[in-house]
Amino acid sequence: MSKEMLEAFDTLEKTKGIKQDVIVDAIKAALVAAYKKNFNQAQNVEVDFDERKGNFKVMAVKTVVDEVHDNRLEVSLKDALAINKAYEVGDEIRFEVTPKNFGRIAAQTAKQVIMQRLREAERTHIIDEYSQYEDELVTGTVERRDNRFVYVKIGNVEAVMPHRDQMPTETYNPQDKIRVLVTHVGSDSKGAQITVSRTAPDVVKRLFEQEVPEIYDGTVEIVSIAREAGDRTKMAVKTNDPNIDPVGTCVGQRGARVQNVVNELDGENIDIVQYEEDPSDFIANALNPAEVIAVQFGNDDDEDEKNALVIVPDYQLSLAIGKKGQNVRLAARLTGYKIDIRPESEVEFVDENKDDSDKKETDDSATTDETDADNEDAEETAADDDSNVEATDDEAADSDDTQEDDSNDSSDNSDAETTDESDNSDDDQEDDNDDSSEDEDSDTDKE
Secondary structure, eight states: OOHHHHHHHHHHHHHTOOOHHHHHHHHHHHHHHHHHHHHSOOTTEEEEEETTTTEEEEEEEEEEESSOSOTTTEEEHHHHHHHOTTOOTTOEEEEEOOOSOOHHHHHHHHHHHHHHHHHHHHHHHHHHHHGGGTTSEEEEEEEEEOSSEEEEEETTEEEEEEGGGSOTTOOOOTTOEEEEEEEEEEEETTEEEEEEESSSHHHHHHHHHHHOHHHHTTSEEEEEEEEETTTEEEEEEEESOTTOOHHHHHHOGGGHHHHHHHHHTTSOEEEEEEOOSSHHHHHHHHTTTSOOOEEEEOOOSOTTSOEEEEEEOGGGHHHHHOGGGHHHHHHHHHHTOEEEEEEGGGOOOOOHHHHTTHHHHHHHHHHHHHHHHHHHHHHHHHHHHHHHHHHHHHHHHHHHHHHHHHHHHHHHHHHHHHHHHHHHHHHHHHHHHHHHHHHHHHHHHHO
16 A cells, blocks of 8 residues: 555545545455454454555454453453553553555455445445535536437436437437436446436426526416427416416517527427416417317216317317327326317307306296296286276167167157158148038038
8 A cells, every 4th residue: 555545536536425434434445354354363453544644454353351362352461561550451552564466466455345335425425425416407418329328428427318318309419518408326336326307397397497587486376287208298377466467478589588598409399378266267278379169078977087178169170189189198297187179060068157146047047937927817816807897888889779779769759750750740731621611612602
């Protein structure tokens, strides 16, 4: 051991981030293990390290006793006093037992133990340092790639990006700078492992947090994200401030904010919709840009599977479904509902605004029926009264006609009697005239 060892320790600390104390402890444990394997005992063995010279010493600790039973663990008082007259029974004395030649086996054992401890120390260091970056966006450099992974250098650590986490529209070349999301920090048999992703939905969320201050400070909240990486993403946002438009805030002036995110994701389309507490309004927004006429919900008791029937105009059906069903598929992920889209011409639907008042309408209908029945009864009663009145009027009319007939008959009789009387009077008068004429003729004759 020499100063070269100290320089090696410094190099390990700078490159691997492992402190010198950890390395020294690993070497001490390796030397103890090698000594135990070669000398069949290590109960009282310790290893000292000289930080100035870089030397290790194997020390055997023995206890001072009056009578020695095991010379590997004990030393007589006489021998102890020969070393130092201050020793007493029960004291511990350290003797250097460093082997002059550990041999090939001892060196190999020490190497294996040292490598194992170094791996454990490096694993612990990586986990402690990068666990705080889990679910965060970091910048890395592409180092190389193979059939399974793209290897990204993050700081002093090499992370892996599996094939499922790679954007289908991107090509990763060595020395490319990329922004990735740390999805997992853990360890396996080979050491610590950091997994990163470019396709996770949280990549979009973190990018918007960096571009939109209102999202970062919590004024605007991202409720949910549905993503098909490399093609299209739907994101629902909301705010508790009525003076802020959450969608417009994310889009930015002339679309500057959302365009920066699109550029980072290699042209991936991003739809930003407003979250609504009413599920029907939320589903209608999620199907944007398609127009929705109505949304009906099933009566399933299974809370895990929520169904919704969406009715759209016939000419909007293909737009609502999207290319290969992408629009409705992303909307279903975004809202958590199983969405069934039907054209208006094939569905008889009830306006959802009336659904909530069905009971009230039923009561109103019953009340109206009762009122109509009462009105019908009143109309029938009025009709009966009218009939009675008409009958009375007919009778009165008949009576009047009878009276008129009687009056006419009486008048005719009076007229007849008057005529007869007049005729009789005329006859009497004619008789009188005839008599008078006869008297005149008689008088004339006499003369």
